[in-house]
Amino acid sequence: xxxxxxxxxxxxxxxxxxxxxxxxxxxxxxxxxxxxxxxxxxxxxxxxxxxxxxxxxxxxxxxxxxxxxxxxxxxxxxxxxxxxxxxxxxxxxxxxxxxxxxxxxxxxxxxxxxxxxxxxxxxxxxxxxxxxxxxxxxxxxxxxxxxxxxxxxxxxxxxxxxxxxxxxxxxxxxxxxxxxxxxxxxxxxxxxxxxxxxxxxxxxxx
Numbered sequence: 001x002x003x004x005x006x007x008x009x010x011x012x013x014x015x016x017x018x019x020x021x022x023x024x025x026x027x028x029x030x031x032x033x034x035x036x037x038x039x040x041x042x043x044x045x046x047x048x049x050x051x052x053x054x055x056x057x058x059x060x061x062x063x064x065x066x067x068x069x070x071x072x073x074x075x076x077x078x079x080x081x082x083x084x085x086x087x088x089x090x091x092x093x094x095x096x097x098x099x100x101x102x103x104x105x106x107x108x109x110x111x112x113x114x115x116x117x118x119x120x121x122x123x124x125x126x127x128x129x130x131x132x133x134x135x136x137x138x139x140x141x142x143x144x145x146x147x148x149x150x151x152x153x154x155x156x157x158x159x160x161x162x163x164x165x166x167x168x169x170x171x172x173x174x175x176x177x178x179x180x181x182x183x184x185x186x187x188x189x190x191x192x193x194x195x196x197x198x199x200x201x202x203x204x205x206x
Contacts (some may be wrong), residue, residue, distance in 0.1 A: 011038035022048025034059060040069030046071070050078050060085060069095035074091040076101040080108035091119050091136075103132065106140030117143065121151035133158060134165045141169025149173050153181055160190035167196040171203075 063075030185197035
């Protein structure tokens, strides 16, 4: 149903129309939904513009600073494919799901700058949400920078899911500390951690 000015009243339908615009390459329609009053519609519009290869850098940055976590999270996900877009500030976001997505995307961007490694290391050690700590550890592993190794090793004393992620994150690293950590993980009380360590050592031929 449309309102008197011709706009679609139902947010769910507007979201579907935004998604459809992306599939049809209707850049104008997708861009109009960027200013929608519903966060889910705005998030869908960002994805539609990416699908149409038409999302401008300024539009992505605006999405990262949107008032709604839904939009910030979607923008962070899309920024994984935009290495020049800064996401470090989102590691301090008030919404844990945004922090988790930002950490993952930073790992995908592949830019191991000192400030990025420091912030991820702090996040891995101190964030209250284990999903955020796990995402930070995964990002440190993906970046493979030696400055992040200490944080990964420390995460082997965290919750089981974080410990398992830390074992996997050790893949790009080598040295006696790494070998010792993997062998200790073989005796972890969680079977998934033990399995990850076994797989890692097998891949290394140990």
